[in-house]
Amino acid sequence: MTTAPSAFPAASRVDAGDLSVAYFDLGDPQADPVVLLHGYPYDVHSYVEVAPMLVEAGYRAIVPYLRGHGGTRFRDQDAPRTGEQAALGSDLLAFIDALDLDEPVLAGYDWGGRAACVVAALWPERISGLVSVNGYLIQNIAASQTPIRPDLEAGFWYFWYFATDRGRRGLDANRREIADVIWRRNSPEWAFSDAEMDRAAAAFDNPDYVDVVIHSYRHRLGLAPGAPKYDELERALASAPPISVPTITLDGMADGNFPATDGTPQAHLFTGPREHRRIPHAGHHLPAEAPHAFAQAVADVAEPPGDGAGTP
Template identity: 65%
Template sequence: MIPAATTSVGSAGLGTLHTVRAGVLDVAYFETGPAEGPAVLLLHGFPYDVHSYVDVAPQLAAAGMRVIVPYLRGHSPTRFRDPATPRSGQQAALGADIVALIDALGLPRAVLAGYDWGWRAVNIVAALWPDRCASLVSVNNYLIQDISTAAQPIRPDLEAGFWYFHYFATERSRRGLTANRRGIAEVIWRRNSPDWYFDDTLLDRTAEAFRNEDYVQVVIHSYRQRLGLAPGDPSYEAIERQLARQPDIPVPSITLDGEADGNFSATDGSASAAHFTGPRTHRRVPHAGHNLPQESPAAFAATVLDLARPAQPQLHRLS
């Protein structure tokens, strides 16, 4: 383990900002809570950042958990260590990054929780490295993709919500995302979370993470690769082969659907139930959109803490 470098920078409840060498990255992460407490990693999505957990982290820390909130690859201030490393945004890379971070921090295992890109990452670790995952909180159920099926269409209303998938398939999008990182995020936020009020200050704070020099490249590759329009990084080929089989998740899990998610309609969780072979509970959170931890932090924090208690699979509706 390489000791983490520490700065005095804090961010409204997230704790202290650290950097640690983890795999191909120097990962920047906030940490709060007692060092001896059970570890929980909170993974953000796109186009969001660590501030999705700004109100969740203090609640978990107050309950005695060691809370770690990393910036994902392509998001400042996380950096690639080698200029020659492909700036991949593929699912296998996101999962491998989290395992590398767990190892770098010397954690035997951790509770993993995430949404959007973080949802993909925590699903992958829980499925392929279940010994590193104590338990799982997954917004929008199960998301491990068989890339060979990427060309299959989905319902037109869902395709409309994923307009940015198709936009990022064009070269025009590379210039657009470079010039309009904050503006594109704002459009996606409003579509993803129609009931969520956010102001310019909140959006500006998150948009600072998009200033990373690799942000555009990582984002463009993420969406092109998952649509089968770009090859993956060869170093992750073995992991992608495993993911193509859509492996099951054997760890204790709670899945969440926001009832006001503009892209993913809330369900009863039954469609993905076969992928969860360990104890699994599914819950619905009213008024929450796609950025569920930031929109309903009390419900999200309560879900993480509930994993410490045995639960039988059932449908909940959280207030």
């Protein structure tokens, strides 16, 4: 098996809340921090080009594996392997605390963008800005049974597959193959290589991967209860709390599952400064498909970095 190269150094590790988080830390430790958050079914290598660009521009780029991925592990073997949005947001806040980060910019897509939106909405004082692909990603679970366009429903086949025991067994047996199908639907103009898929699929060997992924999709459809410890946060998220921090939202104009908009449908959910950008020829995996555009969005929303910094 050929493996695509990685620009990341050896992984670091920190205990943060329920997790022992594996992460990559690039750049000057004293520089303004940016936390880059991957989605499903992807991994930290979504940012293999973005992170060095940000470091070159004068930022500290920090890229953690989410729960159930890569080297990240649960600290308590009895902890529930939930994948609900409140858990992802709590993980991220605990990670910020564990590294003692001073008002980082959060930037992400898919699951990682959702975690970033949760923190931005519930704990805005802890961060300085947000970059989110596909905009406001906090889930409206109460509306999860409302049908959408049939062609878009077809793209979400795995939501319904994972709701079944057959889908759970299928994910366990075919982690890479399922990711390959999702990648192709999500990003029809992205000509990724087998080596890039193999590199990401290594993160799916995590022992908690199947439990976390299955719970995430069942919970968002109202088909599985959340962990009681997150009930209060889930109630807060159910009210669609607005995001007040400076934000740039991005839509890939070649996203196979999430059609690009002009940003106005979600405008009421952003009460602070917000700019919406549409990125040509980019799909759902936008940091990998349009790394310059993603890095530029981070730099534009961030506080000006220290002396000698440049533009990505």
